[in-house]
Amino acid sequence: GEMPKYQEIRLQNLPSEDLQIISTDDNQVVAAIQDWHQNDSYNLYTSEHRGLFFTLMLEDVVSSGGPEDNIMIELYEVAGIKGVFLSNKVVENQVKTYITYNKGRDWRLLQAPTTDLQGNKVYCEQPFCSLHLHLHVSENPYASGNIISKDTAPGIIVASGVVGSELTSSNVSIFITSDAGNTWREIFQEEYSVFFLNQGGSLVAIRHTPLLSFDEGRNWDKYSFTSSPLYVDGVLGEPGEDILIMTIFGHFSHRSEWQLVKIDFRSIFQLPCTSEDYVTWQLHNEGEVCIMGMKRIFQKLRANARCVKARDQYISQMSDSCPCTEADFECDYGFERQIDGSCTPAFWFTPSATSRDCLTGDSFLNTTGYHKALSNNCSEGSLLKYSPRQQNCPSQAPRGLQLFTSEGTLVATVGKNVTFLVFLEEGLGSMTSVTVDFGDGTAISYGNVSSIDDGVKHIYSKVGIYQVSAMATNSLGFDRVVLYLHVSCQLEQVQLSAPLVVVKNKAVNFTTMLHPSNVGTVSYFWWFDNKTDPVVTLDGVITFAFSKEGNHTVTVQASAGNTVHQDQITLAVYDYFRSHALAFSSNLDELNPRVSEWREDISRVVKSCIVTGISEDQLLVTVLPGVPTTAEVFIVPERRSRDRAMDEKWAHLDQVLTCQITYRYPQLPGQELVHESLG
Structure with a gap:
C-alpha cells in the first residue's frame, strides 16, 4: 500500500468549507481537509484518541458538490466489517479506487476480475490496470446508489465500476465481491439497481423486471409481476430487514402516472434457516488473516439456501487475537513511515519538544515513533518493542555542538554523498534531539545524538554555497552551529x-x-x-x-x-601598430577542429603568404577562436626604432593582402589540399 505522510494541522485556522468531519467512531476523528493548492480533492486525516493531533490517512481524495452546497468526499465505509474503507484518489490526473482493511494505515488498488461476464479472460496488470468503482451513495432514500453493503451481509459489496487505468462513466458494469474486496466478479454489463433481501441472504436486481439471486449474483431468476415492463423509479422502505415484501414504484411510459406495486417473495422461501444452512468464511487481505490484531470468521448462507433468516442469525462472528507485529502500529505524531516500514521523525518535528514540561530528576513516557492503531486488538507479541518507554528528563541544556564534514573540508561535489558529523559536549541524552538542515530546502531530525554516530549523508543536486546548520534541543534549551559548504x-x-x-x-x-x-x-x-x-x-x-x-x-x-x-x-x-581583420571563405569552417594548434598553423601559412616587402618581425598574425574562422594581421614598428614608414608599408600591404594559398593539412583525411582566398 501507499506509505502515509504525517504533518501537523491546526483545525482552528481552517475555513469551514475547507474542513469536513467524516467520522467520530471509536474515539477517533476522521477529517477531510482541503489544502490551498487543491480544487476538487481533499486530504484525509485521522486523530489519536484525544482528537488533538492528526496524521495523514490518504492524499487527494476526490470530492464533488452535493445537495445544499454540501461537499461529498468519495470515501465509503463498508458495512458489516470494521476498518474496511474504499476511496477514490487522484493519481497523476487519473481517478483510481483504493481499499484499506486497517482503517487507513495501508491502501492498495482493487484486483480486477479474472474473467468477464461471458467467461473471457481479462488481462489487467497492476498498477497500470485495476478495478475502479463509483462510490456515490444515493441521496434518494428510494434508490440503491452506485455502491451498497449491509451489516446483515458482511463481506458482500455490490458496486458499479469499470476495469482499466482509471475510473470513467462509460462502459459501466456491475461488480460484486463476497470476500470484502479481495476478489470481484462481473454480474451485469449494464447498470442495475441492486437491493438486499432476506436479511442480506439474497439479492434483488431491478431494471424493468426484478431478478432474484440466491448465490451472490452467479445466477439470476426472472420474476415478472406486471404484464408490461415497468420503469422502476425506486423502492419504498428498507427491504429485507424483517420481511420478504418489497414495494416498487415506477411508470409504464413517460406519459403514464406512477404505479405502486407490492411484491411478496414469501412463497419463494421455505422453512426458517438452521445451522446447516450456513457456511463460514475468514476475512483476509491478500491472504493475510491477522487484520487490526484479530482473525475474524463470519457466517453466511449457503448458495441456493432458500430459507428465511431470523432477526438475530446474521450476528455471527468469531474472533481470535493475534500477537502484535509492526503492521498493528501506526507512526506516531511527527514521524514518517519510510520505504522499509520504519517510522522516523519528520523534518519539521523535534521529538524533544514532547518533554518541554519535564523537570530534572523526573521521568516520563517517551515515544518510540509508533503507537498502536485505535480499534486494534493485538496482544503481547512485539507490543513492548513499539510501546513508549520510561525515560529520565534531561539534566542540562545542550552545549558545545559541533558540525563537520567527514573529509574535514568545506567543499563537496554535485551528485556525490556528503557525510556530516555531529558532536555534542554537554546535554547528551535520549531527550536531546538534533535537526540537521542542509540549506537546500531539506532537513532531517534524530531523536538523540547517539543515533547519528555514523554521520548524516546528503546529496546536493546543484552547485552553490549552502548554509548547513545543526540544532540540538531539549526541554532546558538548545544550541546551534553553522557551516558554509561549497558545492561544485x-x-x-x-x-x-x-x-x-x-x-x-x-x-x-x-x-x-x-x-x-x-x-x-x-x-x-x-x-x-x-x-x-x-x-x-x-x-x-x-x-x-x-x-x-x-x-x-x-x-x-x-x-x-x-x-x-x-x-x-x-x-x-x-x-604604435596597425591591424587588419581577415575573413576566410566559408568552406574552411568545415575543416576547423577548433584547437589552438590548428589556429597557430593557419597563422603561419597566412604570414608566409603576405610577407612581401615587410620584415617578418614586423608582421604578426592571429587566428581567432570560434566559427566562422576569422583572423587579424598586425604591422608593428621595427625593433629599437620607431618605424616612420609604417603608413607606406600598410598601403603596400593593402595591395598584396589578397592572395591564393595552397595549404597542405594531412591531419584531415580526404581533404589534403585546401585553397583559400584571404581578403
Whole structure:
C-alpha cells in the first residue's frame, strides 16, 4: 500500500468549507481537509484518541458538490466489517479506487476480475490496470446508489465500476465481491439497481423486471409481476430487514402516472434457516488473516439456501487475537513511515519538544515513533518493542555542538554523498534531539545524538554555497552551529583570451572561459610577467595596462573545489601598430577542429603568404577562436626604432593582402589540399 505522510494541522485556522468531519467512531476523528493548492480533492486525516493531533490517512481524495452546497468526499465505509474503507484518489490526473482493511494505515488498488461476464479472460496488470468503482451513495432514500453493503451481509459489496487505468462513466458494469474486496466478479454489463433481501441472504436486481439471486449474483431468476415492463423509479422502505415484501414504484411510459406495486417473495422461501444452512468464511487481505490484531470468521448462507433468516442469525462472528507485529502500529505524531516500514521523525518535528514540561530528576513516557492503531486488538507479541518507554528528563541544556564534514573540508561535489558529523559536549541524552538542515530546502531530525554516530549523508543536486546548520534541543534549551559548504562540479579546462598586440599604457581586457561553464565558486589567480605575487579575483575578467614595450606573459589559474587549472598567453606591447581583420571563405569552417594548434598553423601559412616587402618581425598574425574562422594581421614598428614608414608599408600591404594559398593539412583525411582566398 501507499506509505502515509504525517504533518501537523491546526483545525482552528481552517475555513469551514475547507474542513469536513467524516467520522467520530471509536474515539477517533476522521477529517477531510482541503489544502490551498487543491480544487476538487481533499486530504484525509485521522486523530489519536484525544482528537488533538492528526496524521495523514490518504492524499487527494476526490470530492464533488452535493445537495445544499454540501461537499461529498468519495470515501465509503463498508458495512458489516470494521476498518474496511474504499476511496477514490487522484493519481497523476487519473481517478483510481483504493481499499484499506486497517482503517487507513495501508491502501492498495482493487484486483480486477479474472474473467468477464461471458467467461473471457481479462488481462489487467497492476498498477497500470485495476478495478475502479463509483462510490456515490444515493441521496434518494428510494434508490440503491452506485455502491451498497449491509451489516446483515458482511463481506458482500455490490458496486458499479469499470476495469482499466482509471475510473470513467462509460462502459459501466456491475461488480460484486463476497470476500470484502479481495476478489470481484462481473454480474451485469449494464447498470442495475441492486437491493438486499432476506436479511442480506439474497439479492434483488431491478431494471424493468426484478431478478432474484440466491448465490451472490452467479445466477439470476426472472420474476415478472406486471404484464408490461415497468420503469422502476425506486423502492419504498428498507427491504429485507424483517420481511420478504418489497414495494416498487415506477411508470409504464413517460406519459403514464406512477404505479405502486407490492411484491411478496414469501412463497419463494421455505422453512426458517438452521445451522446447516450456513457456511463460514475468514476475512483476509491478500491472504493475510491477522487484520487490526484479530482473525475474524463470519457466517453466511449457503448458495441456493432458500430459507428465511431470523432477526438475530446474521450476528455471527468469531474472533481470535493475534500477537502484535509492526503492521498493528501506526507512526506516531511527527514521524514518517519510510520505504522499509520504519517510522522516523519528520523534518519539521523535534521529538524533544514532547518533554518541554519535564523537570530534572523526573521521568516520563517517551515515544518510540509508533503507537498502536485505535480499534486494534493485538496482544503481547512485539507490543513492548513499539510501546513508549520510561525515560529520565534531561539534566542540562545542550552545549558545545559541533558540525563537520567527514573529509574535514568545506567543499563537496554535485551528485556525490556528503557525510556530516555531529558532536555534542554537554546535554547528551535520549531527550536531546538534533535537526540537521542542509540549506537546500531539506532537513532531517534524530531523536538523540547517539543515533547519528555514523554521520548524516546528503546529496546536493546543484552547485552553490549552502548554509548547513545543526540544532540540538531539549526541554532546558538548545544550541546551534553553522557551516558554509561549497558545492561544485569538476573543472576540466580554463582558456585565457586577449588581443595578440596591444598599445603601451592602454588598458587591456583579459577574459577566461571555463569548461564546464558552471562549476560553482571559482577563484582566479593572475600573474603578469614574472611577478611573484598574483592578483586574486572572483571574476574571470581583469583589466591591465602594460608600461613597457616588448613581449609579455600573462598566466591565470582557476581554482574550483579541489581542482586548479591554468592557461598562459604571450602578447606584444608597442607604442604604435596597425591591424587588419581577415575573413576566410566559408568552406574552411568545415575543416576547423577548433584547437589552438590548428589556429597557430593557419597563422603561419597566412604570414608566409603576405610577407612581401615587410620584415617578418614586423608582421604578426592571429587566428581567432570560434566559427566562422576569422583572423587579424598586425604591422608593428621595427625593433629599437620607431618605424616612420609604417603608413607606406600598410598601403603596400593593402595591395598584396589578397592572395591564393595552397595549404597542405594531412591531419584531415580526404581533404589534403585546401585553397583559400584571404581578403
